[in-house]
Amino acid sequence: MWIFPLPLRRLGFLGMNRRNVAYISRYNSRGRYPLVDDKLKTKLQAEKFHLATPRLRGVIRHQYEIETFAGMVEDLNGFAVKPSKGSGGKGILVIKERSSDLFVKSSGRSIDIHVVKRHLSNILAGLYSLAGTPDVAIIEDLIQPSEMFEKLSYEGVPDIRVIIFRGYPVMAMLRLSTRASDGKANLHKGAVGVGLDIATGRCLHAVQYSKRIIRHPDTGIDLNTIAIPDWKNLLELAARSYEITRLGYIGADLVVDKNAGPMLLELNARPGLSIQVANGAGLLPRLKKIEALDPDFSPRAKQRVEFAMKEF
Amino acid sequence: MKSKSAFYIVVLILVLTGLGLAWLRHVNLDIPLVPGRTRPVWHIEARIDFVAEGEPVKVNLDLPGSPPGFAQVSEQAASTGYGFSIVDTPAGRRAEWTRRSARGDQTLYYKVQMIPETDAAKKSEVKQPPNPETVYWDPLQATAAHQLEEQAWEKSSTPISFARELIKQLTASEPDQNASLLLSQYPLPELLMRLLNHAGIAARVSMGLELQDARRYQSLKPILEVFDQDRWVPVDPRTGTHGLPENLLLWHRSGKSLLDVNGGSNSEIHFSMIRQTLPAMDLARLQFHEGGLSRLSLYSLPIEEQSVFKLLLLLPVGALIITFMRIVIGIRTSGTFMPVLIALSFLQTQLVQGIAAFVIIVALGLLLRGYLSRLNLLMVARISTLIVLVIFLTSMISVIGYELGVNLGLTITFFPMIIIAWTIERMSILWEEEGSREVLIQGLGSLSVAVLAYLCMRMPIVRHLTFNFPEIHLILLAGILTMGQYTGYKLTELKRFGVMRNNG
Numbered sequence: 148m149w150i151f152p153l154p155l156r157r158l159g160f161l162g163m164n165r166r167n168v169a170y171i172s173r174y175n176s177r178g179r180y181p182l183v184d185d186k187l188k189t190k191l192q193a194e195k196f197h198l199a200t201p202r203l204r205g206v207i208r209h210q211y212e213i214e215t216f217a218g219m220v221e222d223l224n225g226f227a228v229k230p231s232k233g234s235g236g237k238g239i240l241v242i243k244e245r246s247s248d249l250f251v252k253s254s255g256r257s258i259d260i261h262v263v264k265r266h267l268s269n270i271l272a273g274l275y276s277l278a279g280t281p282d283v284a285i286i287e288d289l290i291q292p293s294e295m296f297e298k299l300s301y302e303g304v305p306d307i308r309v310i311i312f313r314g315y316p317v318m319a320m321l322r323l324s325t326r327a328s329d330g331k332a333n334l335h336k337g338a339v340g341v342g343l344d345i346a347t348g349r350c351l352h353a354v355q356y357s358k359r360i361i362r363h364p365d366t367g368i369d370l371n372t373i374a375i376p377d378w379k380n381l382l383e384l385a386a387r388s389y390e391i392t393r394l395g396y397i398g399a400d401l402v403v404d405k406n407a408g409p410m411l412l413e414l415n416a417r418p419g420l421s422i423q424v425a426n427g428a429g430l431l432p433r434l435k436k437i438e439a440l441d442p443d444f445s446p447r448a449k450q451r452v453e454f455a456m457k458e459f
Numbered sequence: 460m461k462s463k464s465a466f467y468i469v470v471l472i473l474v475l476t477g478l479g480l481a482w483l484r485h486v487n488l489d490i491p492l493v494p495g496r497t498r499p500v501w502h503i504e505a506r507i508d509f510v511a512e513g514e515p516v517k518v519n520l521d522l523p524g525s526p527p528g529f530a531q532v533s534e535q536a537a538s539t540g541y542g543f544s545i546v547d548t549p550a551g552r553r554a555e556w557t558r559r560s561a562r563g564d565q566t567l568y569y570k571v572q573m574i575p576e577t578d579a580a581k582k583s584e585v586k587q588p589p590n591p592e593t594v595y596w597d598p599l600q601a602t603a604a605h606q607l608e609e610q611a612w613e614k615s616s617t618p619i620s621f622a623r624e625l626i627k628q629l630t631a632s633e634p635d636q637n638a639s640l641l642l643s644q645y646p647l648p649e650l651l652m653r654l655l656n657h658a659g660i661a662a663r664v665s666m667g668l669e670l671q672d673a674r675r676y677q678s679l680k681p682i683l684e685v686f687d688q689d690r691w692v693p694v695d696p697r698t699g700t701h702g703l704p705e706n707l708l709l710w711h712r713s714g715k716s717l718l719d720v721n722g723g724s725n726s727e728i729h730f731s732m733i734r735q736t737l738p739a740m741d742l743a744r745l746q747f748h749e750g751g752l753s754r755l756s757l758y759s760l761p762i763e764e765q766s767v768f769k770l771l772l773l774l775p776v777g778a779l780i781i782t783f784m785r786i787v788i789g790i791r792t793s794g795t796f797m798p799v800l801i802a803l804s805f806l807q808t809q810l811v812q813g814i815a816a817f818v819i820i821v822a823l824g825l826l827l828r829g830y831l832s833r834l835n836l837l838m839v840a841r842i843s844t845l846i847v848l849v850i851f852l853t854s855m856i857s858v859i860g861y862e863l864g865v866n867l868g869l870t871i872t873f874f875p876m877i878i879i880a881w882t883i884e885r886m887s888i889l890w891e892e893e894g895s896r897e898v899l900i901q902g903l904g905s906l907s908v909a910v911l912a913y914l915c916m917r918m919p920i921v922r923h924l925t926f927n928f929p930e931i932h933l934i935l936l937a938g939i940l941t942m943g944q945y946t947g948y949k950l951t952e953l954k955r956f957g958v959m960r961n962n963g
Contacts, residue, residue: 148958149953149954149960150956150957150960152947152953153950155948155952155959156948158958158959161947162947162948162952164786164946164948165943165947167947168943168944177731237891274832274891336894357958358958420952424955424958424959426958
């Protein structure tokens, strides 16, 4: 089904060209990209500014360091191994628990230490990095989703994407993986996108493959009843990612841990536009409202969130 | 938005400069706007025969300077043993052959190439109106002439119509006494000239050459020219029709004699001519002068560089198409300008063979790359390996193709190896990250954009314009710049966001 440009404009939908010209290239300075393209850098920067992120357990930078891996995770039950420059969730190995010498993956399959070492070696060789450049592996604590989040998603932990424009949260969506998306949270692979009301954190609209849905296709949960707890704190955490990156237009991915609450997972300097479909609303009117604010006035994250909750 | 309007002014200036320069080049240098156009060219050869008497010889021939209705492309003289030069005299251009001593039959040649021109009238304007020449008659002739003139004067209003009336009287089937008397003493053209001058109208007898394809031994025909307002108007002395007939070349106009031979006798002049059609492009090249706009043309480069530039100047066309397809249409390609390079290699192979070869090599490369990824190689080593493998593959396919008698093999070797290796590398990363569907989408996207770019770059008119009018690229540049400012939706987004139709 096609839509004419005019009604799309009336809905305030942001297109790719306009996003690139009017927002990304105008508000994101090129020199700050590595901060978000490299998860390790993002993480260290976030820790510096006291933003909650999954705890870093270790970094493996060189092939010979792989031998130290066993000691690194000795007293950990579950953990995640990630490539620092990976994208789209590629190369992420999630170990749920350990039984004797074996590691149990989130899918339930057990692997031995050699498979994990091989995976680490692949990450270092740049197999999962965007441009194929050599990479480093990050080992961090596993997120313990709260019960409510756990049952929302099929495999994988649900994450919340918030678009932050000049520090103000402008639009948010919850991403739930499905059987079709193979446990991934990418919308174009079949994950469910749930548009969230900035004011309340409640579900507005839910889509899968750009089609409106009411129930999660695998778990059967009624998506319309979703309400994110502790919403204001979560938005505040997302909004503070502006301070650590100074990038004007970013997407912040957050997760909610059972014990630690909202945590910043990663940042994206070129966030996609599907969030508009998930919300059933365009970004443009909101972006324009923030552009109209006095640029010299820079309120704290708390005030920015209050402004956004009131306006959007 | 001050910067915005400044930007559009720059774009406008680019477009106008491009168009203006191209037009100037077209008008001044006669470079045709479309390829394949041909123009007729007359090759005219004047042959002078005379018998030399063993003394210093000097032969002098009047040349058509810039005859109305024609433009001269080039001229040559061929006469062994003679010195040759062209001299500009107040009476016009003259060819001059000289020799210290000669004896016996002599033959001299002068050749000229002329192309018919349409805007002839303007060129033959004369600034200073000539005075009618004084004419002397004996009393009897004077009376006859006077009577003829008076009758014609009554029935006419302009110099041309006056001449026409005179011609009517003189060419009547039964001319009256006055006409018969004068006709018995002067040839018709000369008589007309005398009568007109006598009546105070400037007139002269010129010599014209009737151009007919593949004619030999032609001689010049006398043509009456009557001065009317600000120019000389040719008038046919037999029919009275005025204006220049299409195939008449005015060779000798007024002034001195047509041919002077000193030191020789029995001189004769004959003309031969053939009509040829030449590509207008070649003609334009013949007419290139030193300096001016022709300096800016790429024809001053050595041939080898020219052929490089012919290809190079096509690239902006490809870039324009990529820009359009990606920004306005929203087609996904693997690598931004990979499709242009693929299209460029299609230009060197052929379309079908090119696509076949490309798909085969990329597919085989992807298979090999799948194995390579298991070896945990570093990126540079991986791509280098891939380049070596791709070269192996192409040579193999070339050999197999040659054995099978398919012409695919030999041309394939021109395929830029590094481009293919990179394509394979990117595709395989894409495969791992996004899955086979995305590889197919981007692969087909790249290939279809490449084919489109190829089809455009192959068009004769595009090749012609980009090479002969390099300033056209300013217009392309303006187009690319304008698209760079496009913030509207891509065509594919209208489909992507199509679900919102019911909400709107």
